[in-house]
Every structure is written in structure tokens, then in C-alpha cells.
Amino acid sequence: MSCKELLPVLMSVVLMIVLPACESDTDNPLVPVEVESITLDKNSFTLAPGDSVQLIATITPAEATDQKITWTSGNLCIAHVDSNGWVKAMAKGDVTITASARHGSRIAIATVVIRCVSASAQMIKPVSSYKLQYNGHAYIIVNRPSTWMEAAQIAADSSGYLAAIDSETEAHQIERAIVKSGFAFTCAAPDGGGARYLWIGATDSHQEGSWYWSSTLSPGVSTTRGPCEYTNWGINSYGQRIEPDNYPSPGPDGLVDQDYAAIALDNWPNGKQYQWNDLNGFNKLAFIIEVERQ
Ligand SMILES: [Ca+2]
Ligand SMILES: [Ca+2]
Numbered sequence: 001m002s003c004k005e006l007l008p009v010l011m012s013v014v015l016m017i018v019l020p021a022c023e024s025d026t027d028n029p030l031v032p033v034e035v036e037s038i039t040l041d042k043n044s045f046t047l048a049p050g051d052s053v054q055l056i057a058t059i060t061p062a063e064a065t066d067q068k069i070t071w072t073s074g075n076l077c078i079a080h081v082d083s084n085g086w087v088k089a090m091a092k093g094d095v096t097i098t099a100s101a102r103h104g105s106r107i108a109i110a111t112v113v114i115r116c117v118s119a120s121a122q123m124i125k126p127v128s129s130y131k132l133q134y135n136g137h138a139y140i141i142v143n144r145p146s147t148w149m150e151a152a153q154i155a156a157d158s159s160g161y162l163a164a165i166d167s168e169t170e171a172h173q174i175e176r177a178i179v180k181s182g183f184a185f186t187c188a189a190p191d192g193g194g195a196r197y198l199w200i201g202a203t204d205s206h207q208e209g210s211w212y213w214s215s216t217l218s219p220g221v222s223t224t225r226g227p228c229e230y231t232n233w234g235i236n237s238y239g240q241r242i243e244p245d246n247y248p249s250p251g252p253d254g255l256v257d258q259d260y261a262a263i264a265l266d267n268w269p270n271g272k273q274y275q276w277n278d279l280n281g282f283n284k285l286a287f288i289i290e291v292e293r294q
Pocket of ligand 1: 204205208209246257258259260278
């Protein structure tokens with residue numbers, strides 16, 4: 001066989017050796033497969049406050065090496081989302097939930113509308129509330145066990161907000177309303193020394209340690225009224241102010257901060273009756289609504 005005849009034979013032998021090696025590269029687990037896109041099973045949906053739904057994210061291609069998905073809520077006051085895509089509606093409003101992959105370079109967004117379609121929209125029964133008028137405002141003591149978010153929603157549905165206490169005089173009027181209501185309150189907070197409490201409108205859920213009065217005067221609109229200039233946080237028997245202490249306590253998905261204020265009806269280790277404590281917002285407590293009369 002001449003050199004000319006031998007060349008094609010040699011070429012085919014070389015290709016037979018090289019080609020399988022090239023093909024095997026695509027299956028090599030050491031070569032990363034990049035995420036091209038991420039999609040959600042729902043792009044928009046409606047929930048009632050307190051309801052939950054799971055979003056399912058799909059990464060393309062399915063064999064992408066980095067399968068990590070990060071979930072974020074555009075407004076934690078309106079909805080929370082956990083690491084598995086479970087969305088929990090907290091209060092009325094519109095919010096976007098974002099699933100991101102490939103370190104945030106690929107995202108998918110769902111719009112969630114939260115509105116009252118459940119029992120939380122029902123009007124307060126007179127039997128469970130007591131109203132006191134003071135300085136052009138009405139204070140309504142509602143003896144219905146509710147989370148802080150549920151209480152804030154009921155306050156908004158009543159054209160008011162959870163009580164915002166701006167002075168010692170106003171604090172005393174509220175104490176008077178609590179006493180005159182005659183209710184036998186039974187709702188205690190395990191993370192508040194086991195004392196009984198009523199929710200008021202102060203929260204530091206926007207920024208830890210920065211306490212604001214919440215305001216939900218208009219349905220679907222959640223804003224703040226301003227920083228808490230007057231406060232009445234608990235003082236222990238040694239005269240030390242321990243509260244607000246942001247003591248972590250169990251929530252539905254693990255430990256949560258204490259981001260919502262309540263008035264104590266009993267003494268507790270860090271304070272006395274009618275002083276304030278920051279509590280886990282998932283406690284089911286009675287509450288005080290303030291309504292401005294025009
Ligand atoms: Ca806090
Ligand atoms: Ca506390």
C-alpha cells in the first residue's frame with residue numbers, strides 16, 4: 001500500500017479514536033451546565049390574609065448544574081415567602097414574589113393580590129367590642145383572639161388602625177377603656193412571660209429596633225404614621241428597661257423576632273401592668289382599634 005492509499009485509512013483510525021473522546025465531553029459531569037431560564041407555575045393569583053400557597057419554579061435545562069433557587073418578597077408586610085416557595089399572605093395589598101437562579105441572573109416574577117375574601121372581612125360583633133370616645137377619637141377594645149396582622153386588618157376594615165399612643169394622657173384613656181370594657185381577657189403570650197396582652201399599632205417589622213405606628217386607614221393601603229415618640233416599654237423591678245428585647249420565639253416556620261407591641265394586662269418579669277412589650281406577631285391576642293372621627 002502506497003503512502004497516498006494509506007493516508008485515508010490513517011485518518012479514519014485517528015477520527016475513530018478522537019470522536020468518542022469529544023462526544024464524552026458533553027456527558028462529563030465536570031463541565032457545568034448553565035441555567036438558561038426559570039419559570040413559575042403561576043404568574044398572578046389572589047389570596048386572603050392568612051392564606052398560603054406554594055409557587056413551583058422550574059429551571060431550564062433540567063440538568064443545569066446549579067439548581068439553587070432564591071425566593072424574595074417585594075414587601076414583607078404584605079406577604080412572606082419561604083425557601084420552598086410557600087407564600088403566606090400577611091395583609092391587604094399587591095406584592096411581587098421573585099424566584100431567582102444562577103446567582104440572580106435569571107429571575108421569574110409572580111404578582112400576588114391580597115384582599116379580604118374570608119371571614120376577616122366580617123364586621124366586629126358588638127358583643128366582643130367596647131368603644132370609648134376621647135379627644136375626637138374612638139377607641140374600640142376588641143376581645144377577639146387575633147394575630148397582629150389579623151388585628152391590623154380588622155382595624156383597617158373598621159376604617160381605623162391599631163391604637164397609636166402619642167402621650168401619657170392617651171395611654172391613660174386606653175387603660176380606662178380596657179377597665180370599663182369589663183372583658184375577662186384570657187389571651188396570654190408565652191413569649192411575654194405568660195402575661196395577658198392587647199395588641200397596639202407599634203411595629204419594628206420594617207427595620208429592627210426602629211419602632212413606628214402602623215396605619216391602614218384605607219383598604220389595601222399600608223403605611224406608617226410615624227416613629228413612636230411616646231413609649232411605655234416594660235421596666236423591671238430593678239428599674240431597668242429591658243423591653244423591647246426582640247426575644248426570638250417559635251413561629252409557623254421557625255423562630256421569629258418580636259416585632260409587634262402589646263399592652264400588658266398583668267405584671268411580667270420585665271414589666272408591669274399597662275406597660276408595653278414587643279411580642280411575636282403570631283400570638284392570638286385581643287386588640288385596640290383607634291378611629292378618627294371627622
Ligand atoms: Ca423587633
Ligand atoms: Ca419582648
